[in-house]
Amino acid sequence: MRTIDTDVVVIGGGATGAGVVRDVAMRGYRAVLLERADLAQGTTGRYHGLLHSGGRYVVSDPRSATECAEENIILTRIHADAVETTGGLFVSTPGDDPEFPDRFLAGATASKVPAEEISVGQALRREPRLNPGIFRAIAVEDGSVDGWQMTWGTVNSAKAYGAQILPYHEVTGIERDGDQVRRVRAHDHKNGEDVTIDCTFVINCGGPWAGLIAGLAGCHDVEVVPGRGIMIAMNHRLVNTVVNRCIYPTDGDIIVPVHTVSIIGTTDVKASDADRLTIPADEVQEMLDSGEAMIPGFRQSRAVHAWAGARPLVKDTRVSATDTRHMSRGMSILDHHDRDGLKGLLTITGGKLTTYRLMAKNVVDEMCQQLGDTRPCRTAEEAVPKSESGKTYVVTHRLEDREADRMEEQIICECELMSRKMFLEEMRGRPSANLDDIRRVTRLGMGPCQGGFCSTRAAGLALHDGLIDVGRANGLLELFLKNRWIGLWPILYGAQVRQTALDQWIFSGTLDIEHLPEPEKAVL
Template sequence: MLATKHSCDLVVIGGGATGVGVVRDAAMRGLSAILVERVDLAQGTTGRYHGLLHSGGRYVVSDPHSATECAEENAILKRIHPDAVECTGGLFVAVDGDDEDYPARFIAGATETGVPFEEIAVAEALRREPRLNPSIFSAIAVEDGTVDGWRMVWGAAESAVAYGAKVLTYHRVTGIEVRDGAVAGVVCHADKLDQDVHIECRAVVNAAGPWAGKIAELAGERDVEVVPGRGIMIAMNHRLVNSVVNRLVYPADGDILVPVHTVSIIGTTDVRAEDPDHLVVERDEVQQMLDSGEALIPGFRKARALHVWAGARPLLKDRRVSADDTRHMSRKMSAVTHDVRGLVTVAGGKLTTYRLMAERVVDTVCEILGEERECRTAQEPVASGRNYEVTHRLDGVERAKKADHGLPDSDPVICECELVTRSMITDLLERQPDATFDDLRRQLRIGMGPCQGGFCASRTAGIAHEAGCWSAAQATELLRLFLKNRWSGIFPILNGAQAREASLDDWIYRCMYDMDSLPVTPLPAGAELVSATRFPAREMAGSPQPGGSCASGAAPAEEEPAAHAASAAPGRPQAAAPQASSATPSVSGKEASR
């Protein structure tokens, strides 16, 4: 097919928080800008984190510069993203065995860096969060919050478009044109349309996160040393706390518990990843997270673990520490210019500082282009319909009750776990007729509650088919892929109630729906580009396998281990009838993020 051509001042490569922040800032300053993303927005690092809006407290001792930046941006994001931020507040608590000197170091660091805090009595901390370990001996309140990263990114993208920018998803960059030592254009392939796209431009911002090094190489630059720092997170089945709870220790693994929407997320580890497209979840890391949760919340292991996933932080190589020590690499943001004029690479930082990173990057771009334009992103809120409320979806429950009685103005609930109504699905499909299941999951949270899509996925597929967006065969194949991706995040933590849920889901889809016999059709290009996590067979002893069983190798000690799991849902590893087996499974799965 003939290539589509565009022309603009700036091309931004990468549709995470940083890239979207850059394109919004540039558009608000009057630059013509186009963002290109190989899959959907916020599908990489931004969509694979624990949802924490940092107060800065985590870094007051380990990284004071980042602490100050987080404290300042925390207040700004609460103001400009009211629909994406829940102001939960946060607690840093020290439990028996923790460093007794660290609280004093924390207070000194917070005072020096300007991070707001309040030292509170242990009794007050337990009043705020009754499930906390009663052995805590120190508690400090901070201004942490939680962020819906997808809502934040989509809001910023819509704002950028309103200012004249273009956002091109499922556009894979295949080349960067360099002419006379300067960038002259970007070449992409539109996977869903199967056509090439050529964009002439004066500057390129490489905001590809862990993939930034590969993008820079397309322009002949091989000096970008981005180290992917892999971390895993586990979603638990409900909000065990209503404030962010941090261990009052030097930053370590599994020391943050974050309430996000209807769940709590424990995280995270920090080790170097060789390939951000293939992030491994190790069995011992899962156990480490559960142990860490138990130290903060006694009985944590008795709660139901819903899903595990991994993400990769884009850290610039830090000469002060070894190449594999990502835990101690600085989180400081960097905007790197190159010998190729007009190319700027951004790395480091975190979602809390995405707006500030974008401001500094666009300042650099304006300097390169000889423009003087003022940044306004800290003053102008992203347009939204409402402030964030954790109960906002209850507004539709009355309409759902009317549906139960056949009354007018009804809007039945399709996903009971996340209170997603039929109109929410149809409205999104009207705006995005080519939306996939994964798009619906990210934007509406379908399949992210306790059932992990077991009950709501088939209903959603039917609605999309009725709306004329998917044929029957496409709906079946997209449903298969969705269930497969959900399963891969359940597989490493399958135990107890979750194993029983998996067996029920399998019965629904194999026995009731006979999905193995339903016709399918090839998926559109790009639909499979959602996987970034794999689970190595060598680490999965005790998990379902062909001809094997689901034993208790990774089971929480307090729960009765699952004796077996029924044969898996479409795309899942197969499990035969219950029988003893000690063989190591040869299964690996991929997961589309939580």
């Protein structure tokens, strides 16, 4: 059994956990982050890509609105390479409440969220695909952010300060010595070994799984309600600005341009299990109908992938336990010394990706206070690696890169302009990674073909370069296609049906993928 000695263990490798381990490491503590799967594979990687201006919450949750507005400015600076400053519009579509825009503007002023009403003509010139029947438009400072890139930038910063980042390490126990946390036990799924980590403090950033993690320490009264939401990616940018309906937050009221696609979201339904999230057919239709209200012709566009994520919502006694739409989006820090008589354990949940850095600051401040140690937070002052220039992301950046190396570099994924060099560098850096792990940082297979062409090239290249053997190449390919299929079957209509049929002919008819030799070791 491997043993590690550290000061702080952070559990959960989403944006919040990454932010906490970075903050802890920058304050000079030894830190280890544990994540049971890949980084940002849970809630952080399963959302619509919005960098909130705060506008969405100026009426429903003013405190969250203010936090989002303040953090938007900070994240745009410290995560410049992951942020696209698209701007945003809140528009009133035919049939919407004509009085809500005035409530919106008043709420924006009160919560200090920058907002300016513009003419309908200005809005239509800015976004020609908008419903010409809109009758009011308000400009805000929404943006688009790559959650995976942001999380990896955060952990790379943490590693530069000495933190250890351990993905695919599932926590199996949190042990105490009397009323004090003393160690965490975890299982390394990649290598099949158990790990013991001696520590003096644990910060639980498990999101919708935070209650289960707290239970491992004997703290069984942590109620986090998973709010399931589905999203659909359309195959190109129908808009270049974030477009919101100017109504009280509801299902399918936002379209976000992210990289080369547009994402519509989202529903909000209580889930019983954050690990098993359905994508109901009626909710898919609801998203398409909602998109049509904002962008006429939305239904005729090609949907390429659907997915579901679980928001970690704090249980609110003021609303029904099933009414997740009206639960607070604010953060909540649980002190298990006060609640459960256990020192050295804090749980943080709620919040939003846009406020991840503030959440980390607040919980690490609380840890320092409990330790009687004054160490100021510096995360707002220092950009993460690759964002030092302050230059934000633009959708054409990969085209620019390929223009520079087109004579030397082979394109592996035409949809996302991923080169051979990009793929192989990631595989060499993480030899135990599966193709989905690589997808989250390179966007492999995230375009219209959904891996139909590029997945076989990727597996073949890794084999050709000696990074994997034949059995593992087969296993990686099969798992990747299986995971792509999960997001395809709910949206099989129109052009995507033809694409999926073609892919099926390639993989079953030509490669007979169902009967390839199995790898000696299961692919996670």
